[in-house]
Amino acid sequence: MNTLTLAARPFDYAFDPAHTALLIIDMQRDFVEPGGFGESLGNDVSLLQAIVPACQAVLQAWRALGGCVVHTREAHRPDLSDCPPAKRLRGQPRLRIGDPGPMGRILVAGEPGNQIIPELAPQPGEIEIDKPGKGAFYASGLHELLQQRGISHLIVMGVTTEVCVQTSLREANDRGYDCLLLEDCTESYFAAFKAATLEMVSAQGAIVGWVAASPALLALLSQPPTAA
Ligand code: C5J
Numbered sequence: 001m002n003t004l005t006l007a008a009r010p011f012d013y014a015f016d017p018a019h020t021a022l023l024i025i026d027m028q029r030d031f032v033e034p035g036g037f038g039e040s041l042g043n044d045v046s047l048l049q050a051i052v053p054a055c056q057a058v059l060q061a062w063r064a065l066g067g068c069v070v071h072t073r074e075a076h077r078p079d080l081s082d083c084p085p086a087k088r089l090r091g092q093p094r095l096r097i098g099d100p101g102p103m104g105r106i107l108v109a110g111e112p113g114n115q116i117i118p119e120l121a122p123q124p125g126e127i128e129i130d131k132p133g134k135g136a137f138y139a140s141g142l143h144e145l146l147q148q149r150g151i152s153h154l155i156v157m158g159v160t161t162e163v164c165v166q167t168s169l170r171e172a173n174d175r176g177y178d179c180l181l182l183e184d185c186t187e188s189y190f191a192a193f194k195a196a197t198l199e200m201v202s203a204q205g206a207i208v209g210w211v212a213a214s215p216a217l218l219a220l221l222s223q224p225p226t227a228a
Contacts, residue, residue, distance in 0.1 A: 006180070006220050008212035009202045013180045015153040017221075021068040021127075021146060023172075025136060025158025025165050025186075027055065027120045028073050029113045032159065035102030036113045037074075040095040043189040048159050051187045052119050054214050055157050058185055059120060061221045068149055070142070071122045074164060075109035075130040082132040082139070083107075134164045137171040146177075153178045155217070156209075157185030162193040169201060169208050179209035182217065 006013045030036035031048060038045045062069060076083040080098050088097045095101045103113025109130050115121075122128050131140040146154075154177045158165055165186050172179050181201055188194040201208040 002225055004220055006210075006212055007216055008180060008210040010206055010210070013178070013210040013212065015155075015178070015180070017065055017067050019150055020153040020155060021070050021149070021151045022059065022062045023070045023072070023136065023154045023156045023158075023168070024055065024059070024116075024120060025072050025156065025168055026074050026160075027052075027071070027116055027158050029103055029115055029117055030074070030107055032117055033103065033113070037095075037097070037107045038160075038189065040093045040101065040106060041091070042093070045189075047189055048187045051157075051159075051185055052117065054182075055185045056119055057218060058155075058157060058182065058214050061218050062155075063123070065221060068151060069122070069126040070129060070136075070146075071116055071120070071126060072129045072131050072136045072140075072142075072158070072164075072168070073109070073114055073116065074107060074132075074134070075114050076107055076132055078105070078108055078110070080108075134167040135171040136164070136168040137175065143175055152176070153180070155180045155182065157182045157214075159187055160193075161186045161188040162190070162197045163188075166197050166201070166208075173208050180217075181209055181211050182214045183211050184213050184215075 003016050031038040095106050097107045099106050104111030129140045169179050198211050202211045
């Protein structure tokens with residue numbers, strides 16, 4: 001047992017790296033690059049690119065520690081059998097889920113646009129989850145995979161803050177995980193929505209989880225372990 005304590009909001013976050021997974025939500029070309037799902041909804045995807053270096057630094061440090069890493073992709077089967085019509089037909093996007101776009105079919109598993117961006121590409125041995133919903137736990141088998149590995153804590157980063165990240169945090173919280181959201185490693189197309197999510201997560205005594213910035217985590221992880 002090697003419990004580390006990170007200064008966080010609303011109070012310190014204590015975690016044992018051996019029982020903690022780094023959960024990286026949907027850092028896919030479909031959300032971060034032009035021509036994908038995010039842009040088809042009318043968003044400025046360049047906003048999301050700003051967090052990539054901070055995410056890379058955390059991923060590198062976590063890998064160096066030998067920690068469990070989970071990457072998720074919002075992805076549908078090519079026949080769209082896992083995409084409810086209510087999701088596909090919602091609103092007036094330029095391209096709908098399954099339509100051919102500049103990076104292949106929008107939000108469809110295996111298409112170029114559906115891949116995780118090269119800067120954060122999964123390595124062998126890391127968990128990769130294709131999820132049909134906004135939450136990482138819905139119809140994904142993620143909870144079972146984490147339970148098999150004895151994971152009780154999640155350090156979370158990714159996009160978008162108020163959609164897939166917040167939904168995943170709430171799902172994780174309901175399943176008993178203690179979750180830390182890294183505020184400079186998550187982004188939204190809407191600054192106000194990101195700010196509100198950070199507040200909502202940590203309000204009421206960490207009702208959903210904790211919030212901290214990645215430099216504090218990196219400093220903690222770089223300290224030599226204390227003798228037991
Ligand atoms: C959205 C996501 N925003 N990954 N997906 O539709 O947040």
